[in-house]
Amino acid sequence: MRIRVNSKEYDIASGPATTLLDVLRYELGLTGTKEGCSTGSCGSCTVLIDHKAVNSCLVIAAEVEGKDIVTIEGLAQDGILHPLQQAFMDAGAVQCGFCTPGIILAAKAFLDSNPHPTESEIRQGISGNLCRCTGYDKIVRAIMSVSRSQRG
Amino acid sequence: MTSVSSIGQFSYCKPGSLQETLKIMAEKGAGARILAGGTDLILQIKQKQKSPSLVVDVKGIGELNRLEYTEALGLCIGAAVPLSKILSFPIVSEKYSMLYQACSVIGSMQIRNRGSLGGNICNAAPSADSAPALLCLGAKVIIASGKKTRIVNLDDFFVGPGITRLEHDELLIEIEIPNPPKQSAGCYLRHTTREEMDISVAGVAAYIELFPELKVPKEVRIAMSAVASTPLRAHSAEALLVDRPITEKTIEQAAQTTVDETKPISDVRASAEYRREIVKVLTKRALRKDCEMLGIDIQG
Numbered sequence: 001m002r003i004r005v006n007s008k009e010y011d012i013a014s015g016p017a018t019t020l021l022d023v024l025r026y027e028l029g030l031t032g033t034k035e036g037c038s039t040g041s042c043g044s045c046t047v048l049i050d051h052k053a054v055n056s057c058l059v060i061a062a063e064v065e066g067k068d069i070v071t072i073e074g075l076a077q078d079g080i081l082h083p084l085q086q087a088f089m090d091a092g093a094v095q096c097g098f099c100t101p102g103i104i105l106a107a108k109a110f111l112d113s114n115p116h117p118t119e120s121e122i123r124q125g126i127s128g129n130l131c132r133c134t135g136y137d138k139i140v141r142a143i144m145s146v147s148r149s150q151r152g
Numbered sequence: 153m154t155s156v157s158s159i160g161q162f163s164y165c166k167p168g169s170l171q172e173t174l175k176i177m178a179e180k181g182a183g184a185r186i187l188a189g190g191t192d193l194i195l196q197i198k199q200k201q202k203s204p205s206l207v208v209d210v211k212g213i214g215e216l217n218r219l220e221y222t223e224a225l226g227l228c229i230g231a232a233v234p235l236s237k238i239l240s241f242p243i244v245s246e247k248y249s250m251l252y253q254a255c256s257v258i259g260s261m262q263i264r265n266r267g268s269l270g271g272n273i274c275n276a277a278p279s280a281d282s283a284p285a286l287l288c289l290g291a292k293v294i295i296a297s298g299k300k301t302r303i304v305n306l307d308d309f310f311v312g313p314g315i316t317r318l319e320h321d322e323l324l325i326e327i328e329i330p331n332p333p334k335q336s337a338g339c340y341l342r343h344t345t346r347e348e349m350d351i352s353v354a355g356v357a358a359y360i361e362l363f364p365e366l367k368v369p370k371e372v373r374i375a376m377s378a379v380a381s382t383p384l385r386a387h388s389a390e391a392l393l394v395d396r397p398i399t400e401k402t403i404e405q406a407a408q409t410t411v412d413e414t415k416p417i418s419d420v421r422a423s424a425e426y427r428r429e430i431v432k433v434l435t436k437r438a439l440r441k442d443c444e445m446l447g448i449d450i451q452g
Contacts, residue, residue, distance in 0.1 A: 017164065
């Protein structure tokens with residue numbers, strides 16, 4: 001089976017009944033995607049499939065054949081961090097870091113569909129992602145700052 | 153390399169047509185499970201609640217991806233259309249606001265990008281958020297097998313937790329929701345212990361349709377979730393509100409009557425007693441909100 005992750009094609013050996021999360025972490029070694037609850041509740045395993053944020057723990061490998069997958073490893077371009085990654089660093093929005101990849105990808109998908117949200121829309125947009133350090137204020141501020149800098 | 157483990161022993165197929173899917177269903181029977189968004193099924197397989205021998209991915213079937221609105225027929229939603237796509241279909245927020253409210257509180261952005269309306273009702277959770285709104289809107293479901301196609305009122309679709317009228321060889325094709333009449337309003341309210349990403353303690357949808365030129369209800373529908381073994385209508389409560397002006401007293405009586413129609417359980421989210429109280433409160437709030445939308449001054 002062939003899948004496309006971060007603009008690169010891979011032939012994968014995992015069977016169809018393997019979760020996308022396990023394929024990414026254990027077969028492709030892309031461990032930026034985290035496994036939290038494994039039930040679709042925490043958002044740690046969020047990746048983008050065809051630009052949409054999904055929980056990779058609830059998707060099986062067979063479903064993503066021919067799809068375009070983006071993980072946290074695919075966000076920086078030519079060594080330059082994605083604006084959201086930079087904003088998270090600048091705002092100190094990373095504590096233990098476990099939720100960060102999932103939240104950044106959820107925030108990216110959210111801002112792509114709603115470039116200038118209110119604070120409450122952001123909070124609702126990332127409500128599928130838990131931060132057990134509870135660092136939500138800085139996370140929301142980081143996302144707000146990217147939305148502001150995109151304002152034309 | 154660490155070995156990658158699979159979540160179950162099943163084969164996977166992705167048929168390209170409805171006919172092919174129905175043929176597979178007829179051959180495999182109970183061993184086959186339909187996969188749309190997978191937000192319930194994959195979890196059920198992981199948690200060993202279901203162990204299908206075959207998973208049939210229906211995301212590629214045209215009929216199940218239909219999302220259309222016409223004045224005459226209303227809204228047709230293919231069973232595999234993801235919730236996020238339904239929410240961004242403009243007519244849904246314009247004309248079917250109670251369905252919009254219900255779909256927007258299901259799961260998270262990630263869940264709504266995968267999960268479908270068809271999945272929400274086929275999984276038949278007593279707490280299914282879309283069900284009360286669909287029941288109030290008079291939704292019908294189109295069901296097909298290799299032998300025949302049938303139309304079932306959603307009122308007759310739910311049998312018990314996780315159980316519907318679907319036979320093993322049958323597939324839910326689409327959900328049809330008639331055009332709401334001009335003089336009508338509806339809303340869906342639910343109570344959760346946390347604001348987002350939670351399963352409801354109880355949910356209530358209320359729909360009021362008025363006689364033309366009068367502020368008197370011609371039809372009232374009240375539907376509830378998470379207070380019985382299936383989502384259900386509160387028919388006796390509805391009857392109390394029809395053909396007479398709405399007053400605080402009739403709202404109070406109707407709300408009290410909805411409680412009599414529930415059979416709640418106590419679980420980790422709430423006690424049965426609390427659910428009975430909440431369903432009463434939500435019914436009153438939902439009816440008052442409908443009245444507000446219809447410009448009705450509720451008499452004391």
